[in-house]
Amino acid sequence: MTPYEYLRIAFDALAANKIRAALTMLGVIIGVASVIMLVAIGEGARTYIRTELMGIGTNLLIIVPGKTETTGMGRIPSGIQKLTLGDMRALEKRATLIPAMTAVVVSNAPVKYGNRMRNVEIIGVDQNFEAVRNLHVEIGSFVTKADVDARRRVAVIGRTVRAELFGEANPLGRMVKIGETKFRVIGIMEKKGVTLGMDIDDHVFIPVETAQEIFDQEGLTNIITQVINEKEIERAKQQIRAVLMERHAGEEDFTMVSQQAMLSTMQTILTTFTYVLGGIASISLLVGGIGIMNIMLVSVRERTREIGLRKAIGASQRDILLQFVIESVTLSVAGGVIGIAFGAGVAYGVKAAFPVIPVDVSAWSVLTAFSFAFMVGAFFGIYPAMKASRLNPIEALRYE
Amino acid sequence: MMDTTAAPLIQLESVTKVYTTGAIRYEVLKGIDLAVRRGEYLALTGASGSGKSTLLNILGCLDVPTSGHYRLAGEEVSRKTDLELAHIRNRLFGFVFQSFNLLSRYTAEENVALPMTYGGLGRRERLEKSRRLLARVGLGDFTRHYPTELSGGMQQRVAIARALANDPAVLFADEPTGNLDSKTGMEIITLFGQLNTEGVTLIVVTHDTRVASHARRVLSLSDGRIIKDEQNTVVEST
Numbered sequence: 001m002t003p004y005e006y007l008r009i010a011f012d013a014l015a016a017n018k019i020r021a022a023l024t025m026l027g028v029i030i031g032v033a034s035v036i037m038l039v040a041i042g043e044g045a046r047t048y049i050r051t052e053l054m055g056i057g058t059n060l061l062i063i064v065p066g067k068t069e070t071t072g073m074g075r076i077p078s079g080i081q082k083l084t085l086g087d088m089r090a091l092e093k094r095a096t097l098i099p100a101m102t103a104v105v106v107s108n109a110p111v112k113y114g115n116r117m118r119n120v121e122i123i124g125v126d127q128n129f130e131a132v133r134n135l136h137v138e139i140g141s142f143v144t145k146a147d148v149d150a151r152r153r154v155a156v157i158g159r160t161v162r163a164e165l166f167g168e169a170n171p172l173g174r175m176v177k178i179g180e181t182k183f184r185v186i187g188i189m190e191k192k193g194v195t196l197g198m199d200i201d202d203h204v205f206i207p208v209e210t211a212q213e214i215f216d217q218e219g220l221t222n223i224i225t226q227v228i229n230e231k232e233i234e235r236a237k238q239q240i241r242a243v244l245m246e247r248h249a250g251e252e253d254f255t256m257v258s259q260q261a262m263l264s265t266m267q268t269i270l271t272t273f274t275y276v277l278g279g280i281a282s283i284s285l286l287v288g289g290i291g292i293m294n295i296m297l298v299s300v301r302e303r304t305r306e307i308g309l310r311k312a313i314g315a316s317q318r319d320i321l322l323q324f325v326i327e328s329v330t331l332s333v334a335g336g337v338i339g340i341a342f343g344a345g346v347a348y349g350v351k352a353a354f355p356v357i358p359v360d361v362s363a364w365s366v367l368t369a370f371s372f373a374f375m376v377g378a379f380f381g382i383y384p385a386m387k388a389s390r391l392n393p394i395e396a397l398r399y400e
Numbered sequence: 401m402m403d404t405t406a407a408p409l410i411q412l413e414s415v416t417k418v419y420t421t422g423a424i425r426y427e428v429l430k431g432i433d434l435a436v437r438r439g440e441y442l443a444l445t446g447a448s449g450s451g452k453s454t455l456l457n458i459l460g461c462l463d464v465p466t467s468g469h470y471r472l473a474g475e476e477v478s479r480k481t482d483l484e485l486a487h488i489r490n491r492l493f494g495f496v497f498q499s500f501n502l503l504s505r506y507t508a509e510e511n512v513a514l515p516m517t518y519g520g521l522g523r524r525e526r527l528e529k530s531r532r533l534l535a536r537v538g539l540g541d542f543t544r545h546y547p548t549e550l551s552g553g554m555q556q557r558v559a560i561a562r563a564l565a566n567d568p569a570v571l572f573a574d575e576p577t578g579n580l581d582s583k584t585g586m587e588i589i590t591l592f593g594q595l596n597t598e599g600v601t602l603i604v605v606t607h608d609t610r611v612a613s614h615a616r617r618v619l620s621l622s623d624g625r626i627i628k629d630e631q632n633t634v635v636e637s638t
């Protein structure tokens with residue numbers, strides 16, 4: 001008999017009991033659908049976080065004031081010192097593994113142009129910010145060293161700010177009010193969109209010392225440093241620690257956050273997530289498989305006479321075995337296909353609802369789900385099929 | 401028709417069949433010697449429980465003897481593999497049961513086509529042939545009917561058509577008229593007569609005396625032994 005013939009018999013048998021077939025498939029459908037769905041969303045989240053962090057650069061090391069203890073409560077800080085431009089100058093001189101760094105002051109203020117106003121995050125930066133953060137000006141120019149040193153009142157605005165305040169008008173050379181201070185617009189940033197939950201386009205950049213002056217801040221919000229390469233991050237940390245502790249009276253009152261560390265933490269979380277998913281998937285497929293085995297055993301019992309008859313008219317043990325294995329594989333694979341379709345549907349629904357998460361049903365997850373469904377059918381179908389194939393034809397025909 | 405010179409197609413030698421249920425042994429067949437040649441029309445008669453069905457099942461390779469020899473066309477059946485036996489049941493033998501044993505989810509033509517499926521014939525050829533066979537048993541107009549839509553006599557004729565699907569050399573029938581009224585039973589008997597005329601070897605278990613009277617040879621079983629083996633001199637014409 002050709003494989004097609006077995007398949008036909010399987011379909012006929014399953015079609016004769018549609019509701020039962022559907023209920024039996026449910027276990028596999030739920031298992032496969034949840035895997036497809038969650039893997040797609042998980043992968044989407046992973047890709048999202050990775051590209052976000054990669055966009056910032058994996059060799060970045062951010063220094064923030066204050067000590068975040070990672071072990072226990074730690075000691076009570078004795079006189080936290082601010083992170084200052086002086087600290088940065090010292091690092092520029094002595095931290096040889098850090099070729100580039102930029103000082104950042106972050107604050108909030110209303111920005112006004114004519115009668116339009118918008119509350120935006122104002123970022124005080126220096127001339128290195130563009131290169132270190134990989135964010136670039138598109139029209140006009142960025143903040144220069146001279147702007148910083150002379151504490152000029154110049155501003156580079158993001159796309160959203162531009163659209164909100166100026167509409168179609170050209171902002172270059174115009175005066176905007178940040179708080180109560182007038183600034184001249186010298187540049188417009190390229191469109192960047194949302195990264196790490198921050199809308200880069202909704203920012204205004206001004207010289208760092210100007211920011212300190214108008215917001216009356218001595219310290220810096222953070223210093224973003226760019227380590228020579230990823231491998232040197234640990235040594236770069238040592239250099240920073242040495243320089244800053246010397247300047248801070250031996251106190252380590254600052255924290256260094258590497259993108260590397262964030263990335264690997266995220267990866268660990270997502271890997272755990274994937275294992276948990278795998279566990280859920282295996283359990284639901286196992287349950288689905290047991291359901292299939294159960295129904296196949298019932299089916300073999302119910303069709304005892306049919307099996308006897310088939311043997312009497314020339315079916316071999318192999319024919320009967322294949323017939324029932326193919327029937328159970330048909331069940332599980334059909335469940336798998338429905339599950340894949342269903343899971344993918346939900347995943348793409350999530351994508352439609354949350355476009356920032358790049359949900360994608362990957363070929364490998366479909367393939368894996370499909371082959372697992374197939375294997376579940378084959379594995380759990382074998383025992384009932386063997387039982388069927390070994391029936392004595394006469395006893396089977398006599399079965400009531 | 402009957403070839404008396406050739407070696408017998410079927411040969412049994414001191415065949416026994418013992419069933420053990422718990423501690424009790426039932427010796428259902430107690431040493432059967434039997435030779436059947438090609439083209440014979442044999443009726444197996446005897447009281448209920450005398451072992452007729454058991455013997456027929458062994459002859460049809462659906463069951464195996466407890467001891468003794470069964471040679472089919474000179475070859476020892478006990479040495480055959482499951483695949484060889486399946487092939488014999490499929491190609492060489494046809495089986496008709498008292499309770500028809502049609503599969504209810506298949507139409508008449510699909511039921512008849514079943515043995516051809518295992519015989520490896522394509523679907524279209526199978527259905528063509530099963531329609532021819534159904535026409536031959538007088539059911540040319542019922543090919544697409546399901547068994548439940550047919551009368552008992554019609555169902556048995558479908559079963560006969562199915563038994564003939566792969567042009568078997570031997571047709572086995574166990575009480576084929578047992579579930580039918582006498583008129584439809586007679587139709588089946590007539591059909592058997594025709595088949596035998598066409599060269600099919602027939603072995604029919606029956607306690608219907610009319611069936612027996614149409615056979616050329618009548619065997620009587622009693623308590624697991626053959627007590628009579630006679631040639632019918634006057635065969636009822638069909």
Ligand SMILES: Nc1ncnc2c1ncn2[C@@H]1O[C@H](COP(=O)(O)OP(=O)(O)O)[C@@H](O)[C@H]1O
Binds near residue numbers: 446
């Ligand atoms: N599987 C079995 N187990 C035990 N006893 C059986 C079995 N099959 C048949 N028998 C017994 O064997 C005897 C002969 O049965 P059977 O060949 O069906 O007789 P017949 O067809 O002549 O009525 C009966 O007594 C029956 O109960």
Ligand SMILES: [Mg+2]
Binds near residue numbers: 453
């Ligand atoms: Mg009987």
